Amino acid sequence: xAITADGQAPYGSPKTVLDVIxxxxxxxxxxxxxxxxxxxxxxxxxxxxxxxxxxxxxxxxLIDEDNLPTEALDALATVPEDEFQARFxxxxxxxxxxxxxxxxxxxxxxxxxxxFRGNTPAGxxxxxxxxxxxxxxxxxxxxxxxxxxxxxxxxxxxDRKSSNTRKAKKSSAPSxxxxxxxxxxxxxxxxxPTGNDSWTTERRDSFLETFAVILxxxxxxxxxxxxxxxxxxxxxxS
Numbered sequence: 741x742a743i744t745a746d747g748q749a750p751y752g753s754p755k756t757v758l759d760v761i762x763x764x765x766x767x768x769x770x771x772x773x774x775x776x777x778x779x780x781x782x783x784x785x786x787x788x789x790x791x792x793x794x795x796x797x798x799x800x801x802l803i804d805e806d807n808l809p810t811e812a813l814d815a816l817a818t819v820p821e822d823e824f825q826a827r828f829x830x831x832x833x834x835x836x837x838x839x840x841x842x843x844x845x846x847x848x849x850x851x852x853x854x855x856f857r858g859n860t861p862a863g864x865x866x867x868x869x870x871x872x873x874x875x876x877x878x879x880x881x882x883x884x885x886x887x888x889x890x891x892x893x894x895x896x897x898x899d900r901k902s903s904n905t906r907k908a909k910k911s912s913a914p915s916x917x918x919x920x921x922x923x924x925x926x927x928x929x930x931x932x933p934t935g936n937d938s939w940t941t942e943r944r945d946s947f948l949e950t951f952a953v954i955l956x957x958x959x960x961x962x963x964x965x966x967x968x969x970x971x972x973x974x975x976x977x978s
């Protein structure tokens with residue numbers, strides 16, 4: 741099932757989609773991927789996340805109207821590992837046909853964002869873009885998540901007193917070198933509210949889910965303990 745230019749687009753967690761695919765690759769699951777299965781396997785646990793998962797999997801053509809795995813999901817489950825990316829790219833190009841008609845993931849964040857402006861629900865368009873770009877990385881269509889354009893809003897000139905106060909606070913706070921972080925990770929971090937702004941539990945949970953996907957893409961996990969080299973014995977007596 742492909743999305744339409746002015747219709748609904750998927751906006752679930754990228755991690756959920758990838759977890760379902762991996763679950764099906766491991767289990768060749770024959771039953772419905774409904775709320776019971778999603779909760780039992782810990783792929784999605786809250787009612788909201790389960791609803792988004794089913795909507796996303798359906799619009800991507802991975803489950804049918806009865807929540808059963810489609811031929812597309814079965815193909816992803818059986819394809820050899822070295823052919824997975826190419827097959828997954830075909831699934832995305834079919835599902836996102838209206839998007840690929842006007843933009844490529846490599847065209848940058850803003851152009852991709854503009855391509856989703858006709859889709860509904862409008863309030864979830866940022867999530868639609870996040871999902872699309874993360875899945876595009878997984879499919880090998882892009883190597884990293886493009887960074888969001890920097891905020892160009894004009895800033896009012898602070899008075900001397902408030903400026904000095906901020907400098908004093910800044911000098912007492914720990915500093916972090918983020919210059920070496922990948923652009924995709926930096927772009928996602930910019931979604932964190934600043935100042936007196938807040939966010940909903942749902943938005944925070946979505947941020948954390950997506951952050952985990954991006955982090956796993958860039959940072960290799962190695963659980964092997966580092967080798968400890970014994971100090972050389974120079975023959976001296978203690």
